[in-house]
Amino acid sequence: MSKDYDVIILGSGPSGFSCAMQTAKFDKKALIVESNEEYLGGAWINAGTVPSKALRETATNIYKYNAQFGDADEKKPYEQFRMRDVLKYKDRVLASENSEIKDNLIKNEVDTALGFGRIIDPHTVEIKSEDGTVKTCTADYILVSTGARSTQPEEFHVDHSRVLDNRSILDIHYIPKRLVIVGTNVQAIEFATIFSALGTRVTILNGQDDYLVFLDREVKNEFAGILEDFRINIFNRTRVLQVGENPLRNCTEVKFEEKDTGKMHVVETEQVLYFGERIPNSANIGLEDVGIETDEKGFVNVDQNYRTNVPSIFAAGDVIGYPGLASASFSQGRIASCNMFEASSLEIESVIPYGIYSIPEIASIGLTEAEARQQDHDVTIGRAYYRNLTKANIAKNQRGMFKLVFDTKTLRLLGVHIVGEGACDLIHIGQAVIRFQGSVRYFLDTVHNYPTYSEAYRIAAFNGINRVYKSGVKYKNILENR
């Protein structure tokens, strides 16, 4: 019996959207079911990637303005700028991104249905809209791309007034003088630097031993120094006990204890911003009814083609877990579509870049120095510092570093780690060299525009090559690859 669609996609985030786009290119018919009746685009457009980056853009501009002209005017940004204007800019960006998504879906003849989707058999989805109407649609394939959400704290309540989350912080109507952030995931660190750049005094309460532990140690230390310059206070190994109002001092109080000693602290603040653990939106969508396997946290299990154990059902994006990025979700959704319609069995390159949009940015690809040593590589490191770059001096972005990890004998590039302005873009130069199994010699043999931040690749390569030379290899032999 013929079906209504070739694929029904649950969720319009990056994985669902890219699956729909790729499906349309195969001249197949896709339906996107989206439970958010107001917006398409998921966390990507509405609550995560784009709005936080739009906010960051304004904060960075204000920060740069103050870095260049701050001497002339000693006012804090919150005395000069209004949150209303900062948010207006973000809203304009969101409106344009939202209409871009709609235009793309219309142009590619992708149908959309607003309502909560639930799988009732391997080829059928039930769609329940907010007004209670229910309809069912059938398809050859189903993609589960329902994303993830944050866990809620046990000790206090996210009321979206005193205690905010990544969504409600985007509607705050003033720049707080003080902000306590609970949690230290990537987004927590991004928001900490965004608000610091706006002049807010930020305190971070971290329940773990450390933060951003996956970073190369040296890059992490450089970033820790930047957080100190921002006067961001981080308390590791803490437990928040209570968040409440202090009416006498007209502020919010956060009580927390040090896990090791039990020592109590109280911080006064205007707002609290909470980041929990990411958990999948995989409950009540019919997975158990059709026997789809998940892990113990509910993340959907898939093979390398993004197929679940039920052959007609695929899953992609945050609902399958790691890495939980919009960047990876775009590729996963597209590849799921390719595998449904047998274009070819494509796989994502296993070495993927990571970007943290703090101020300044952090990005990395490939092996850290510690990982390369663990894997028994004969490792040499090349470093460059932003303070030595003409471009960084002109732009007053002197904090940060580049670190190249490469093999001493072959000079093959194994990893790149950057903290500093433009890191999330700059990393792709290193990515291309790693992808094509190139060596740091590439950076010596190519001409880079000047003044640029990418010049740091050349400086770091020379720095590393010098170290190889000092270890006893003749310079001529290094340059001539002998």
Ligand SMILES: Cc1cc2nc3c(=O)[nH]c(=O)nc-3n(C[C@H](O)[C@H](O)[C@H](O)COP(=O)(O)OP(=O)(O)OC[C@H]3O[C@@H](n4cnc5c(N)ncnc54)[C@H](O)[C@@H]3O)c2cc1C
């Ligand atoms: C604050 C923040 C900042 C971020 N910044 C970045 C960044 O800079 N770079 C980056 O790469 N990633 C970033 N991310 C991560 C990124 O947003 C996610 O990885 C990405 O959006 C996940 O995409 P997805 O396709 O899984 O779906 P999502 O974007 O999570 O969307 C899922 C959609 O499914 C819908 N849905 C759920 N259940 C149903 C159902 N039963 N029926 C119908 N629809 C349903 C939801 O309403 C939602 O619209 C950030 C995340 C956050 C929270």
